[in-house]
Amino acid sequence: MTTPSEGGHVPHNVISSGAGLAERIADFYERSRRVQALPEREYDSRVLPGKLKELAERYDIRMRDGEMIPLDLAMARRAFEAGRALLLDVGCYCMDTEGTMSVSADEVEAALAAAPLAHTYGCGGEAVECVGRGVEDVRRPLVKGGPNGCPLTEEHFIPIMTSVAQEEVDGVHTGSLQSVLGIPNRAHTPIEILACKKEALWAREATSAAGKPGLSILGIMSGVTSEAQDAGDFEGGLRPTDPHLVVFLNELKFDYDLLKKVLHDAYLGCAIDANVGGPLHGGYAGGPETAAIVGIAEALLGFVMCRPSNFSWYPQSLFTGATTSRESLWTAGMLLLAFRASGHEVILDTYVGPQAGPWTEMVCRETAAQAVANTACGASALYGSCGARMVKTDHVTGMEARMLVEASRAAAGMSLADANDVLSRLVPTYGEALKAGAAPSGRPFQECYDVETLRPQDEYVALWEREKTELRTLGLHI
Amino acid sequence: MLDELRAAVLAGDEGLAAAKAEAAVENGAGPTAVLEAVSASIREVGESFQRGEVFLPEMMLAADAMKAVVTALGPALLSTGEVSSKGRVVVGTIQHDIHDIGKNIVATFLQMSGFEVHDLGRDVSPRSFAEKAAEIEADIVAVSVLLTSTMNDVPLVRDELKKAGVDGRCAFVVGGAPVTEQWAETIGADGTAEDAAGAARLCEALRS
Numbered sequence: 001m002t003t004p005s006e007g008g009h010v011p012h013n014v015i016s017s018g019a020g021l022a023e024r025i026a027d028f029y030e031r032s033r034r035v036q037a038l039p040e041r042e043y044d045s046r047v048l049p050g051k052l053k054e055l056a057e058r059y060d061i062r063m064r065d066g067e068m069i070p071l072d073l074a075m076a077r078r079a080f081e082a083g084r085a086l087l088l089d090v091g092c093y094c095m096d097t098e099g100t101m102s103v104s105a106d107e108v109e110a111a112l113a114a115a116p117l118a119h120t121y122g123c124g125g126e127a128v129e130c131v132g133r134g135v136e137d138v139r140r141p142l143v144k145g146g147p148n149g150c151p152l153t154e155e156h157f158i159p160i161m162t163s164v165a166q167e168e169v170d171g172v173h174t175g176s177l178q179s180v181l182g183i184p185n186r187a188h189t190p191i192e193i194l195a196c197k198k199e200a201l202w203a204r205e206a207t208s209a210a211g212k213p214g215l216s217i218l219g220i221m222s223g224v225t226s227e228a229q230d231a232g233d234f235e236g237g238l239r240p241t242d243p244h245l246v247v248f249l250n251e252l253k254f255d256y257d258l259l260k261k262v263l264h265d266a267y268l269g270c271a272i273d274a275n276v277g278g279p280l281h282g283g284y285a286g287g288p289e290t291a292a293i294v295g296i297a298e299a300l301l302g303f304v305m306c307r308p309s310n311f312s313w314y315p316q317s318l319f320t321g322a323t324t325s326r327e328s329l330w331t332a333g334m335l336l337l338a339f340r341a342s343g344h345e346v347i348l349d350t351y352v353g354p355q356a357g358p359w360t361e362m363v364c365r366e367t368a369a370q371a372v373a374n375t376a377c378g379a380s381a382l383y384g385s386c387g388a389r390m391v392k393t394d395h396v397t398g399m400e401a402r403m404l405v406e407a408s409r410a411a412a413g414m415s416l417a418d419a420n421d422v423l424s425r426l427v428p429t430y431g432e433a434l435k436a437g438a439a440p441s442g443r444p445f446q447e448c449y450d451v452e453t454l455r456p457q458d459e460y461v462a463l464w465e466r467e468k469t470e471l472r473t474l475g476l477h478i
Numbered sequence: 479m480l481d482e483l484r485a486a487v488l489a490g491d492e493g494l495a496a497a498k499a500e501a502a503v504e505n506g507a508g509p510t511a512v513l514e515a516v517s518a519s520i521r522e523v524g525e526s527f528q529r530g531e532v533f534l535p536e537m538m539l540a541a542d543a544m545k546a547v548v549t550a551l552g553p554a555l556l557s558t559g560e561v562s563s564k565g566r567v568v569v570g571t572i573q574h575d576i577h578d579i580g581k582n583i584v585a586t587f588l589q590m591s592g593f594e595v596h597d598l599g600r601d602v603s604p605r606s607f608a609e610k611a612a613e614i615e616a617d618i619v620a621v622s623v624l625l626t627s628t629m630n631d632v633p634l635v636r637d638e639l640k641k642a643g644v645d646g647r648c649a650f651v652v653g654g655a656p657v658t659e660q661w662a663e664t665i666g667a668d669g670t671a672e673d674a675a676g677a678a679r680l681c682e683a684l685r686s
Contacts, residue, residue: 224625284533
């Protein structure tokens with residue numbers, strides 16, 4: 001468990017710290033009705049990319065030869081300023097009213113001042129305090145293990161979540177139920193609501209089955225609407241101490257569903273995990289440098305609009321469908337370092353999404369690489385790991401969470417330079433397969449585990465142990 | 479002149495590309511040759527994107543520039559009788575799904591491959607797909623989906639195409655992260671592809 005930071009702990013209660021929340025959300029709504037009209041295609045293809053290129057040049061943000069993660073803290077400080085400038089200059093895009101809405105410097109400053117430096121997730125014996133870790137921090141990041149939203153069958157939902165919860169994780173991240181009572185899950189139907197309720201209920205059953213009833217649960221993933229996701233909040237389902245995911249859209253976009261969810265969660269006093277499914281390298285965000293700039297702006301927007309307990313990124317690549325390429329590792333590193341080097345020890349998390357799936361050498365290496373990169377750069381918590389591009393049904397197990405826990409623990413306290421050295425040797429071992437989209441998707445849960453005992457197959461455990469030996473030769477003390 | 483045209487397309491400058499194309503024709507270049515020059519540039523952009531050397535915005539702008547050239551050269555191209563669209567495609571993301579990056583990449587590749595693309599955007603109802611297909615006499619309807627909970631609405635598109643009476647003459651293809659060949663077959667789709675370049679090849683094959 002991560003130890004609480006000494007001093008500077010700001011107890012976070014969304015209701016009390018969110019004084020004026022109703023007025024703020026109403027204000028965002030009113031402002032969104034007076035946006036500067038702009039076709040979305042124009043925003044995506046010209047306005048945002050044009051500004052990003054200009055800022056990358058002006059602030060001299062460059063991925064240098066030999067860097068797997070950024071090593072220049074002065075550049076990281078400039079990247080923070082570039083991200084802030086992007087948000088203040090362009091604002092954010094409202095998808096409902098199809099235009100850009102401005103955000104003021106005062107709003108950004110107030111949001112950062114209000115952002116907690118520590119937050120307690122979960123309850124009872126499983127309550128853990130998550131802190132805004134620093135660069136090269138000796139404290140390990142928390143791990144919220146599990147499917148990261150990948151599709152799960154109802155048959156294997158509880159066994160998979162139990163397999164994760166029984167590892168040394170600090171919380172679990174749920175998956176998306178494909179059906180309930182044999183009925184396919186369909187958006188905007190009663191089954192979607194039911195799926196969200198079952199997701200929460202069954203995740204709680206899984207943590208209890210693992211002997212950890214208070215373990216925090218990150219969700220809800222089985223519904224697309226705020227109404228469905230809110231259905232996970234009930235007696236026996238999600239608790240206020242569980243992180244409630246609120247998702248911005250690529251890039252620097254929001255919609256009314258997001259504002260509705262923030263209102264719902266805040267009035268229940270729930271922890272809010274503000275998130276973007278990006279920044280997406282290769283997409284509207286462009287290259288690794290510009291992706292970092294827009295990702296910083298997205299986090300600032302998240303703090304402004306949601307007043308969350310934490311912000312999380314899913315810094316993936318359009319080309320690999322994963323978070324573990326050199327470009328994505330560099331971008332994630334810059335996202336974290338930009339805040340840390342600028343003195344903002346807010347809670348910042350990252351998703352770990354390898355291209356390879358369970359029971360493969362490559363998933364071990366991709367998971368270890370991101371654990372090393374993000375831990376050294378100051379991530380507060382890591383989510384997953386969930387491989388197979390997060391799209392293959394039931395292709396996630398507790399073993400990948402184990403990898404994330406052990407690798408991030410080993411990486412805690414590493415210098416940026418040492419982490420970069422390890423990554424310089426590790427990433428090339430899978431880089432070509434990743435680039436070619438040739439990663440093996442691995443095996444589903446029911447092949448990786450004995451579904452009766454919920455123990456991993458010996459061969460899978462042995463594979464990870466062999467890979468740990470290999471990681472040691474690459475310089476990771478695991 | 480053609481070099482300047484190619485540069486304008488690569489830069490994604492619609493106005494300049496159209497002007498250079500018109501000027502090239504006025505100066506004696508054949509409209510088919512002009513279009514071929516633009517197509518070569520577009521193929522270059524698509525290949526660079528697949529190598530990860532250029533990104534989605536540049537590709538979208540280049541595709542828009544190509545569209546501007548085709549519009550500008552429209553009458554001249556028609557008069558040659560040599561050039562025609564590869565077909566009309568209706569594209570969109572299925573209803574309740576607001577993810578459209580994958581759909582935009584596919585639409586751009588189709589556009590760059592010479593298809594006439596009618597992009598309905600995101601969160602598109604099955605009926606809207608069918609109505610548009612009937613209206614423009616589409617050759618292909620391409621449906622994108624990202625979420626498993628919205629996948630189950632995709633087969634409804636085929637139902638609506640049948641109701642609209644266009645099912646027989648209009649192919650139905652699907653794509654997106656959760657889509658597999660097996661699933662596509664199960665719902666009666668005419669095909670799927672793993673990526674945007676594959677989607678363009680699939681549509682070309684369906685039209686050949």
